[in-house]
Amino acid sequence: MSFTDQAWEIFEKSISDYHIKDDVDTPVDNPYKAESLERLLYAKNWIDTVQWHLEDIIRDENIDPTEALKIKRRIDSSNQQRTDLVEFIDSWFLNKYKDIAPNNDAKINSETPAWAVDRLSILALKVYHMSLEAHRESASMEHRQKCTEKLNVLLEQKKDLSEAINQLIFDIENGKVKMKVYKQMKMYNDETLNPVLYQNVKNG
Template sequence: MISATANNIFKQVIEDYHQFDQIDQPINNPYDKESLEHLLYMKCWIDTAQWHMEDVVRNPDIDPREGLYWKRRIDRQNQERTDTVEFIDSYYLLKFKDVSSLADATINTESPAWAIDRLSILALKIYHMEQETLRSDVSNAHLQSCTEKLNILLEQRKDLSQSIDELLADIEAGRKYMKVYKQMKMYNDPNLNPVLYGSQK
């Protein structure tokens, strides 16, 4: 099941990152560059670094210039995240290219890779919520609240994992088919963002 593989890799990534807990630490992806595992590791590493960028930029005392620096880094990181999702979808498009869809096959609301994207973010939520349950400097009410939230997140991961596995099984069997829409972001395109192309006049 791909969800089990993905969840194990995401756990590995988060543990690897937190050995040093530095946004710019080198990425040591242990998987073959041509493999799905390599993409999954890279995907979660991008998400993990961005998670901590989001923490930094929310410091209420941050200097505005530093805040802008981090906002632009987050924008670039988000683009890398989207690109990596598309690489994962390309992997599945190639994997299932010879599958003949059944006459009554249906399309899913999201592609396999975008569902895997949510699973990666969920792994980060679970890790950080669990850290909250281990604190000794907070009230019992805080610990109880975070424990309840953690249990919900764990249940959500179970449900999402099952849904991803079922989606891929349905695509492989022809019961569903993949239809991927490439990103059409406008705000970072100098030809589509009026602020950017207006500044060129």
């Protein structure tokens, strides 16, 4: 089984497990062993799945503004957790391939393995929800047909992205691509870098 086939199975399990209760406050019950890549992938997709539904909730036109602000703060926190976990997955890959000496002509890919996996995780959610719409009996035939067409495009994207990720990992393993990771250094959550936050600290 390829790496992306394994990752997709884990993403599908995470999405399925979430939808047993379909509640953003459901605690994660990660079934994979500690420190394994499988556990990291499951945790990554669980964050994405919860955030997907938080994004749905906050778009309710009748939502109470106070509740909307709480959810917005929660989404901000979720984004930070997502970034931290992606970087942790990249650290896992860095450690796995630490003894591989890149070829003299090795290239640098514009995207690390974990950030490519991040896209695959989101794609699994798109496929799941578009499939629901494509088969929703209460929807019109026209709606289902349009969603089926979109689903087919998403499945083609899955095939292409999976192939690209597997090729990237193969090239890293064989010294054709050297893996280099830059921490994201997000500024909006840092009270020393975000002007609004550090002004609040100063004034407080």
